[in-house]
Amino acid sequence: MLKIAHIINPVNAKKGSELAVAQPITFETMRRAAETAVSSPSPSTTIHLFAIAYPEDAPTMPAGFTHLPPLTQSVLDVGHFAPPRKLPLLRHILDALYAASDADFFIYTNVDIALQPQFYTAVSQIIAAGHDAFVINRRTIPKTHTRVADIPHMLAEPGEPHRGWDCFVFRRQAYEQYQLGDVCLGAPRVGLALLANLIAFADNFKEFKDEHLTFHLGDDRSWRSWRPSDYERHNTRELMKILARLEQANGAFPVQAPPGAFLAKKRTLGPFYELWTRLAHLPIGWSRWLNGWIGNR
DSSP: OEEEEEEEOOOOOOTTSHHHHHHHHHHHHHHHHHHHHHSSSSOOEEEEEEEOOOGGGGGGOOTTSEEOOOOOOOGGGSSOOSSOOOOOBHHHHHHHHHHHOOOSEEEEEOTTOEEOTTHHHHHHHHHHTTOSEEEEOOEEEOTTOOSGGGHHHHHHOOOEEOOOOOEEEEEHHHHTTOOOTTOBTTSTTHHHHHHHHHHHTOSSEEEEOSOSSEEEEOOOOTTOOSSOOHHHHHHHHHHHHHHHHHHHHHOOOOTTSHHHHHHHHHHHHTTHHHHHHHHOOOOHHHHHHHHHHHHTO
16 A cells, blocks of 8 residues: 655735635645545555644644644744745755655645645556656646635636646655755745755656646746845755755756756856846746757757
């Protein structure tokens, strides 16, 4: 019997905010997907849902999940930031899951990522096919529907593929080797840091770019700005250290892989790269072409 543990980090978000709208949908679609996976005539997978947050986020913790002991530290404990935001470190969340679960595979998703009912069934099939680490890129759907009662309409939306990484599946055993530094949630680069570890310590990694398995309401890219935040700068510094350690231990990432492409673009575009990534929003096909062009240089 394959055992899968899935963790999220709920936030007691301000009423009416994007997270306040998205989180109840995430919670409910996770519960429904777990029920779908275990209700088949001959289930071969067990799904265990986990949530971890700060004490002040307790009112938002979802029913039907195992609630792990509250987080006690944040990025504010490892640096000075303005304005101060109590953002969790990714390693604290995954360390807590590692301590609490002996599942064969872990899943981490952003708390605003909702699931299709067949999600866990598809994950089990991908694992059975021999992939020991993979990411499933979300699809962006319109904000036409925003209530839990509207979930059937959301599931029917085909959506558009998105280039970001927000759903990670990996072996528990491999996590012992992961290098996550002090990257924090809520700022750019955290996804690439985790993705680099999946690639570095997998025997058969795959990025699923166009599956209909997860979705997100809208694509506002609210983090875009001319000026990077202290948190973006912090995560970028941490990412560069992580990539250096991983390459020292495992060799250089191929330029076709996202970590290698990131390093190649930083070398090619220099100081303009950070500004470009914050402000440019190329169509996904153009972005893939640019990655290939840089990789061939």
